[in-house]
Amino acid sequence: MSASNVCANASCPKGDSSTTNLLLCSRCRKARYCSQDCQAASWPSHKQDCRRQNYIIKVQLFPGKITDPEVVRTISCPAEASFWDLHVVLQLAFGWTGTHAYDFAVMDPDFRVSADPLQDLLRMTASGPPRITADMPREYELRLVDPTFPPNRRAIDRMHEWQRKHPRMVEKQADQWALWKVFDSAKYRGKQVIYMYDFGDKWEHYLTVEGRADVTDRFVCLSGTGHPVAEDVGSVNGWKELKEAYRTSRPSQEQRDRRKWYENMASNGDPEGLAGDRINFWDMERVNRHLKIIFPNVHV
């Protein structure tokens, strides 16, 4: 790699003299050129090592709603990996069990809640199966869906899926879309991306690109806070109530039942419960070990 103030085109007419205001290759963000002509001349040789840098993505589960502790994971993600890959990683990092449907969506910044939600609901459900019509507010510009439609998808997910659709929204398969197609796209840049898991509890994970990092072939979890949240607990309020059942010194019968359910029956329950500092426990080393097994070499 050339010095940062010398054009990376080997046959640059300016030779090795330094130049200010070099153009940065928008793909790898490493190679620099004194002109577009130099960039074009250099491309045939540069393209072999021009790779998009990883994204450092901070993923927050219901930011502002799930607190004390927040449940956050920050992950270095290969730009060429697909959203299906990212789904697998998020399942692992957040301790979910993959028993519900999911999608990724790019939010429409112009979305406003309908002025008359009751009227809309009546129209949506007036005849035939419920559906959103083109004239209603559009929440998402793009939705990336599960390519497999797993046969074990629960009735609760099927029942709610129509709410995720809109006639003016683009829908693609998650395994066909690389991360860079959203995060490097001028069309979607700056728009909020979410990952929703379980269309019943509607666990919304907010994705924010915090920076770039050197290319790796696999995902790496870098940091995070908060014990994984209980699946099928009843969304934000159910999680709050479960934590409360562990914080109280005098649990009611109902609270004791909640603990028992979580420790013995929940699909991602923790037999050690959530009392005391356990609520902050999650094992990043274990997540990273599993990531190595699942992605021996992703999309090189």
Ligand SMILES: [Zn+2]
């Ligand atoms: Zn040049």
Ligand SMILES: [Zn+2]
């Ligand atoms: Zn490049």
